[in-house]
Each structure stands twice: as structure tokens, then as C-alpha cells.
Amino acid sequence: MEQAKDFKDVTIVLAEDDDGHAELVIETLKEAGIWNEIVRLRDGDEALAFFFGAREREPRYEPGRAYLLLLDIRMPRVNGVQVLDRIKNDEHLQHMPVIMLTTTDDPREVERCYQLGCNNYITKPVAFPAFTEALRRLGLFLLIMKVPRLKT
Amino acid sequence: MNTTHTRFTSARWPIAGAALLVLCITGGACLFYSQQRRLILEDAEKELSAVADLKVHQIEQWRADRLADAGVVMESPLLVEAVARWLAQPDSEPIEYVLTRFRGIAQHKGYTNILLLDTNGAVRLALNSTCVEADHEGLALMSDASAARTPLMTDLHEPPGSAVPHLSVVAPLFRQQGGATVTVAAVMLVIDPSRFLYPLIQSWPMPGASAETLLVRREEGAVLFLNELRHRTGTAMRLAIPLSETNVPAVQAVLGHEGMFRGLDYRGVDVLSATRRIPGSPWFMVSKVDADEALAAWQQRAGLILGATFALLAATLACAGWLWQRTRRRHFQRLYVSESQRTRAEQAREELLRTLRDRNEEMENLLYVSSHDLRSPLVNIHGFSQRLGKAATELSSIIDSAVSLEALRDSALPVVRERIPASLGYITTSAAKMDSLISGLLKLSRLGRMPLTPVELDMNKLIASVIVNLTHQATQAHAAVSAGPLPPCAGDEAQISQVFTNLVDNAIKYGCGDRRLEIRITGRIENALAVYCVEDNGPGIARDHQEGVWGLFARLDPQGPVAGEGLGLTVVKRIVQRHCGRVWLESDQGRGSRFFVALPRQKRPEGIA
Structure with a gap:
């Protein structure tokens, strides 16, 4: 599997329906030193369109590039678990790291995501210091992560 | 004679030059080779450490959350009151309330059973009546927990008559009685580690064929493996390796080694590992990967380096030969440089994932949904309040350092006109959202209580x-x-x-x-x-x-x-x-x-x- 040379080349895809959360996540990741290109998608439908939509549609992923998906669970229409399921069952996308980023710590939900093959599960704590701490750890982790390029 | 001598020396210099070049190339290749090997090892070490740190933090968090659940039970005066009343008069009413509370906690926090124990340690009530025996580990903790007035967690263990490991949290219940605090009972929350803890340990965040994390603890001169392993089954709470085998990473972990370690794992395979202690618990974490896999990229690179070195050497020799031959003016010969072939072994790993089970009924999920939906705006309120705080600090330093009214205006305006209103906007919207969610929940709950005629x-x-x-x-x-x-x-x-x-x-x-x-x-x-x-x-x-x-x-x-x-x-x-x-x-x-x-x-x- 070919890997991205540098984590800077990895595009972070953030699927998050709440504008406030998206802004906080992006800002905190930047504070943790993650300056990668970030694509923000507003719900599960947009996430499915990004990864499975018609080629000429924008925005859509480019094969041959490396992506990392931060996925919220509770989103209108198609939820994050459904998106995770599609991705982990697709031969082109299954090796893309998917990190669930959600307010739910329901053990059934966590269990289900791990079963489907999510690469990590991070709960957004309500208290802000804990929230930034969780994201900071995620940032440190991302910096050393090896992200495969998506098959062409 | 003269011409022969000239011919002889001029025929020699290409050989000397070639010998020097060969030496340089070989030396350079060796240096490059060892440097690449070091880089790859460092990479593998970073990855192992990062995974270990992440998991240790998540397990710590998980333990803290479970103790917090027990804390909530301890601090529910209604529940404590109901339990006390029922223990005093077992036929009285509040038992249904206690059971409902227990059921809610079990369902939404994922406990397999909840037991109510009296002060003598006898089980008086069990949510899941197929298992009504309290385990010794939990009972042993009861008096400690009651003396410390805090919930405590047992270690992983196999309860009597069952081969399924579990652990439990003991929460003593207290009541004020005549000015003194009296222990009324204890609640034991029973956890099935296969629901969250094991998957958390077993999942590896990056694709790989051999990497895994293990949870171990020290037990009577040996290290005991607490979870199912990736390369061998039936190991949870069964596999133990004596502490004398110090080349095993898990042994190193329980002996207090924290950091990188290269040794042989439980299969006797050469592995790279990172070991950590999990604070606040008797557990240690080992994240490890087969040296073969970690070094696979290096082996590929080594092949390339070797190939390139040979190609360079062959080219040097060819050039030298060609020069030599040209000086001798004997005959031309072309050497064909052999091509090294790269072989690529690709392992296709097909994972069949289980199809989606039907989601639980929405009313069952009421608590879960509402807690998520209420938490979501709360995250915003917290987050953007923090940002308001930052803006205030910034404004105050702008004011302190402003040299003129103009300068003050220029640096303060974007904060006052854009950032503060934006944060306030998020806070107000989130508060309004919480309000509408809460009224919706009230409406639903009223609906549930409305009599049907x-x-x-x-x-x-x-x-x-x-x-x-x-x-x-x-x-x-x-x-x-x-x-x-x-x-x-x-x-x-x-x-x-x-x-x-x-x-x-x-x-x-x-x-x-x-x-x-x-x-x-x-x-x-x-x-x-x-x-x-x-x-x-x-x-x-x-x-x-x-x-x-x-x-x-x-x-x-x-x-x-x-x-x-x-x-x-x-x-x-x-x-x-x-x-x-x-x-x-x-x-x-x-x-x-x-x-x-x-x-x-x-x-x-x-x-x-």
C-alpha cells in the first residue's frame, strides 16, 4: 500500500452537521499544529456524495491522494454509522482511516463502530478543556499516523 | 619499449580508478543502508508509542467514566432513600423505582448486571436474576469503598462458575442518621469487558497484519494476559508467562519498564513493542508489532539500495572495462546492465463485516438520544464561552498596550464587531436549541403519561x-x-x-x-x-x-x-x-x-x- 509521504499531504475530511462544533474542531486542531487542508461536509449525504458520488460532482475525493475522515455520528438523513459501513465495505476506501468524533459514549454505538472497523472513537466531552485535550491528543496522533493513498 | 611501457601504465589507471569508485560506492551504500534502517525503526517506535499513549488515555478515561457512573448512584438521595426503606421493610413499595433506575443505568451505560447488597454482603436484589452471586473481589472491596466513601473498581476476574471474565464497580450507599453517616447498602455494577474494553484494546488504528495491543497484569511471579490475543484464542485470563522470561515485552511491562522494547512475544516471534503502565489501575499496556512487518518497508528499501548499488558497481566496472579496452584499442564490447526486478507481494485481506443489525426502538433510545442532543449544544456553549473569555483577555491586553485611540480602535474593532458576536451567536442558538429539545422531551413524556380512553x-x-x-x-x-x-x-x-x-x-x-x-x-x-x-x-x-x-x-x-x-x-x-x-x-x-x-x-x- 502506498503511503502519503508526509502527513501535510493528507486531506482531513470533517463530516459534522453542527457549525459550532466544526469551527471548534478546526480551530483546536490548528492550535495543535495540524494545518492540513480540511474539507468540511455538513451531513451524511454530503459525505456519501464526496466518497461515492458521480466523478464530475464537486466536491469529490481524488484517487491517488491520502485522506483521513473525522466522522460525527448523529447527523440528519444519513448518520455517521451508515457512512462508516459504506466506506469500510468499499475496496477503494476501506484502508482510509476513519475516526469517529461524537458526543455519544453509548457503549452499543462504540461497539458497533469498532465492529464496522472504525480506526478510533473519540467522544467530545462537554467540558471545553477536556474537549481540547482530546483533540490535542488526536492531533499528536495524526502527526505520526501513516495514511494510505486511495486506490486509483 | 617506450610505447609498450606507456601502453602498460595507461592500461592500469582505469583499474585503479574503478577500484576507488567501487570502494566509495560500497561504503556509501553501507552508510545509507544503516541510516534507512534507523529511520524505519524510529518510525515504528513512534507509531507504537502513539498507539500505546492513545489507548492508555482511553482506558483511563473509560475507568473514570465507570467510577463516575457509580458516583451518580451514590449521590442519588431518592435512590438511597428508596433502598433504605425497602431493606428495612422488604414488602414495601419503592422496589419498582429502584429496579427502574437500575434498568436505565444498565441499558444506557452498558452494564450486564446490577446487584444490591446489604451491609453483610448478601445479595438482596439483582437486575439480571440469572446471576445473583456477588463475586469475592467485589465483596472484598466493599469495606474499603465504604471506609473511603468512594466507588472502587475490581480487577478483571472470572466469577465463580463462569469462564467469562468480568469486572465490577462497587458503590457504597450512605445516609445521614442522627448526625452520623451510616452505610445503608452497596450497589455493584457488573461490566462485561467484551462490550467496550476488549474491542478498544483489540482495534489497531492503522491497517497492519500483525500489530496488536495487550492488557496484562502481574500475578504470582508471572504476567497474566487479560484479553483475547490477535494470534491465539482462549487466552483472556488464561495465558500466563513466568517473570523469568525477561525477553518477553509483557514481562518487561509488569517489571516496570516503560518505553520501547525489542524481544520475543508469546508466540516466540521477534517483535518491537512499547510498554506503558495504566495509571490508577493494576494494568499494563503493551503495543507491539512483528519486527518482520515493521521492517518490511525497510526490507523493500534495502532491496532497492542493494539493486542500485549493484547497478552502480556494474556501471563502474563497465565504464572501467570500456576505458581499459579503449586504451588498449583491442575491441569494443558492450555490457548489458542487468535489471533488478522488484517483486511485489501483495496480501489481499478481505474483511467481511457483519450487516447492520436493526437499530433499537426509538423509545428505548430516548435517554441516549436526548443526552446526545442536549450535549451537542452544551459543547458549543462551553467552547464558545471559552472563546469569549479569550476575547476578553485579548481586549484587555489591547487596551493596556494601545498607544492611541486610533490604534485601540483598529485592533479592538474586529474582536468586538466580529468575534464576540459570532461566539454569542453560537451560544444563543445553542441555548435556544436546548430549550426546544427540552420542551419536546416534556411533550413526549406528558404524552406517555396521558391516560388512554x-x-x-x-x-x-x-x-x-x-x-x-x-x-x-x-x-x-x-x-x-x-x-x-x-x-x-x-x-x-x-x-x-x-x-x-x-x-x-x-x-x-x-x-x-x-x-x-x-x-x-x-x-x-x-x-x-x-x-x-x-x-x-x-x-x-x-x-x-x-x-x-x-x-x-x-x-x-x-x-x-x-x-x-x-x-x-x-x-x-x-x-x-x-x-x-x-x-x-x-x-x-x-x-x-x-x-x-x-x-x-x-x-x-x-x-x-
């Missing part, structure tokens, strides 16, 4: 009045609403009327764009049920979304033009279920939807639940 309903009359009440909305949307002859059914008049009002109102709200909206209500009899159908020619619902529409606070397009709190269909489903009926929908996207409501035709003699 089922009567024989003339549905033709009931639907006609529903249509009359919605005339205004229908006219505005240019919708035609009609009803066919409808069979009667049994139900609570106000609530059944609410069901059809919500369905018709939804059809009107979501409209149909350019064509004229037609809504038709029909009915038929199927055995003991009267089945009604509300059909529209509106936008329809995509297959992917059909299941979700009944969910609490589910809205197809929250940013869209249709207002609402996402409660309409939840209420419909709730009411129909209370009438022992059934709801479902059929829809073709772009062509319309059919919502079906099946209700009993006759009142049940024992009354409707």
Missing part, C-alpha cells in the same frame, strides 16, 4: 374534522385533501386525531414543488386491524432515510425551509404503539409517500396498555 371511533367523522382543522394550511399550500370511506376502529379520540393531524400536516409541509399536491386518506380491514393509509404525491423519502424518520428529533433537512422540532412522527409512532397498533411507510423518491397506520378494530376487554 379508548372508544369506538367513527373514523369518517374524525378524519373529516382533521381535514377541516387543516383547511388553512392546505389552502395556502394549494393542496387537495380527500378521504375515502373509512372503517371504524377503537382508540382515544384526541390522540388518534393527533396522529392523523401530524401525518396530514407533514404531507402539506413537505409539499411537492411544481405539481399540485394531493393527499388522500383511505382505509381497509385486515383481520382484527383497521389499516389506514395517508398517501401524498409529494417529494417522497429516499430509501436510506425511511427508517430514520420515526426517530426522535429526526428531521430530513434541519437547514431547510420546513420548520419543526422533529417530533411529529415520533409522536405518531408513540401513540399508535400505545394503542397496540403499528406504523410503517412506503415511498418512491420523487413520486410520493404512503404512511400506514394499523389500529385494533375493537376495544380489548382488559383495556389497552
